[in-house]
Amino acid sequence: MSSRHLGGTVVPGPRAGGNPPSAHNEPTQVLPTYPPAAELAPAPALPRRLLRRRRGTSVSGLSAYDKVHFGIDEYGRPLRVELASRSLLAGGLSRSGKSGFMSNGVGHMSQCTDARIILIDGKIVELILWKEIADFFVGPDAHLANHVLSVLQQEMDRRYEWLTERRRRKVVKGDGMDLITVWIDELSVFTSVYGTKESQERFLSLLMDLVQRGPAAGIVVVAATQRPSADIVPTRVRDVFSYRVAFRCATEASSDIILGTDWAAQGFDASKIPPNRPGVGYCLAEEGRPFRFRSVYLTDDEIDTLVARSLSIRGGQFGGAV
Numbered sequence: 529m530s531s532r533h534l535g536g537t538v539v540p541g542p543r544a545g546g547n548p549p550s551a552h553n554e555p556t557q558v559l560p561t562y563p564p565a566a567e568l569a570p571a572p573a574l575p576r577r578l579l580r581r582r583r584g585t586s587v588s589g590l591s592a593y594d595k596v597h598f599g600i601d602e603y604g605r606p607l608r609v610e611l612a613s614r615s616l617l618a619g620g621l622s623r624s625g626k627s628g629f630m631s632n633g634v635g636h637m638s639q640c641t642d643a644r645i646i647l648i649d650g651k652i653v654e655l656i657l658w659k660e661i662a663d664f665f666v667g668p669d670a671h672l673a674n675h676v677l678s679v680l681q682q683e684m685d686r687r688y689e690w691l692t693e694r695r696r697r698k699v700v701k702g703d704g705m706d707l708i709t710v711w712i713d714e715l716s717v718f719t720s721v722y723g724t725k726e727s728q729e730r731f732l733s734l735l736m737d738l739v740q741r742g743p744a745a746g747i748v749v750v751a752a753t754q755r756p757s758a759d760i761v762p763t764r765v766r767d768v769f770s771y772r773v774a775f776r777c778a779t780e781a782s783s784d785i786i787l788g789t790d791w792a793a794q795g796f797d798a799s800k801i802p803p804n805r806p807g808v809g810y811c812l813a814e815e816g817r818p819f820r821f822r823s824v825y826l827t828d829d830e831i832d833t834l835v836a837r838s839l840s841i842r843g844g845q846f847g848g849a850v
């Protein structure tokens with residue numbers, strides 16, 4: 529069976545749209561509510577261990593720089609996508625499959641000794657099963673989220689210096705630098721729900737910098753939100769994500785907000801995905817046009833197995849949470 533690979537070049541696929549619309553009731557989009565932000569305490573220092581290189585080779589044979597198995601494309605072919613040197617924004621209604629999709633990506637990284645895993649989970653419960661193997665886990669805490677992003681920004685600057693000294697333009701697999709992967713579930717918690725206006729602005733500017741400059745420095749951001757509309761994720765931030773994934777949306781307009789203007793009119797309309805097909809979405813890379821796919825879904829038991837395996841491969845000494 530042939531497979532579709534993304535990253536570097538996009539394998540052109542046949543037109544993905546054109547599925548007949550199905551009648552369904554769209555659930556109301558409800559953003560999570562949280563208690564008022566507590567007084568901001570000084571954030572704990574992010575230990576240097578985050579930036580230290582792990583020793584040894586992954587017995588899984590997987591590298592964080594390898595393509596990630598996303599699922600299957602519209603022809604049932606395995607779909608592998610390169611996340612290194614990229615950034616990804618996923619959007620879609622509640623229960624459309626965003627968290628399952630992210631979990632699958634974290635699952636890949638969990639088996640790699642050259643991956644750093646930073647989990648920023650605005651709803652806590654979505655990525656919590658990976659907490660033990662995360663280098664950092666941040667819940668709905670705007671202050672801490674900003675602190676972690678600013679430490680990553682410093683690391684990014686350090687890596688840029690390293691590259692400049694060597695007259696290089698990007699970090700690659702053979703450089704011996706861990707790929708730092710940052711997974712942000714329910715972005716809106718940090719951009720419009722939690723914290724102050726200032727902290728939200730700070731979060732957005734740090735995020736934008738990491739998304740834009742991070743990939744060349746081996747820092748990858750994958751973020752998900754129910755509604756990436758301009759009031760939640762400003763267009764200037766949304767537009768810098770190189771990959772977009774639209775799971776089921778309420779309207780054509782919402783689908784276009786994620787994928788880009790006018791794709792819905794051309795048949796790539798995530799509002800036509802039936803509600804009983806969680807995990808089905810459209811993926812758009814920088815170039816090319818969207819294609820339909822179904823993401824891998826890991827059950828809680830499968831995640832537990834991967835976590836146990838990760839602890840034995842990567843060791844627990846770097847795992848931790850704040």
Ligand SMILES: Nc1ncnc2c1ncn2[C@@H]1O[C@H](COP(=O)(O)OP(=O)(O)OP(=O)(O)O)[C@@H](O)[C@H]1O
Binds near residue numbers: 620628824
């Ligand atoms: N790829 C998939 N294949 C089969 N079922 C899936 C898939 N992805 C998700 N599901 C099912 O849909 C449910 C909701 O998925 P998920 O939690 O990923 O949605 P979500 O978009 O993150 O929702 P929310 O925004 O409310 O957190 C899961 O509990 C699971 O039962």
